[in-house]
Amino acid sequence: MSTGTPQEEKHHGEDVCSVVDSLEQIGSQWRLIVLNDLQDGEKRFNELKRSTGASSRTLSRVLDDLQETGFVTRRLEEDAPVATYYNLTEKGASLCPVFDEIEAWADEWL
Template identity: 45%
Template sequence: MEFSQGSEDGEICPVVSAIESVGTEARLLVLHYLFDGEKGFNELLRVTKLSSKTLSLTLKFLESKGIVEREVVSTRPFKVIYRLTEKGYDLKPVFDELGRWGKKWNDSLVEMREEK
């Protein structure tokens, strides 16, 4: 499999496409916490420690990709919950493998980050 952004026929590499969909720290954090089950906006705000604006933009992006779904559960008081779609849950084994890889190579990854 070639890992370029695009080929001569205009097809985007699936690995590049997947990384573009989930490959920011904010997106990874949100997905990590949603693997445990649905959560409200304020709960995600608290556990991810993201700013309100960053969380909002992240959730909208993930929703536009079909990875997260949003449901208004009440209007008074206004309450919304977010949950992973089937597409989102399909990322769980990928996260598990990234976690395994990160644990194995954590020391060298920390050293690389400190050198920057």
């Protein structure tokens, strides 16, 4: 049984949709792990592979997805040795406080 006005119910529904949409972009296990790992700054592919424990194929796919959605940038260093670096964009960095809050919540409740 609803106690809110139709306007309030519509607004609540929009809030839920925003949360669901956000989680669809960042919500996979590997996306969250990579985004969280990049909070410390720019990292090479192999550094991310070691620190996350992801396979090369999984990490490559996740990084491509995160680039397409605007959370991560890719920089190719062509000097010897050739290296690929990944970093959070402004959009990706804006998630850092969210990760801090989730970590605080997990410390208290999990």
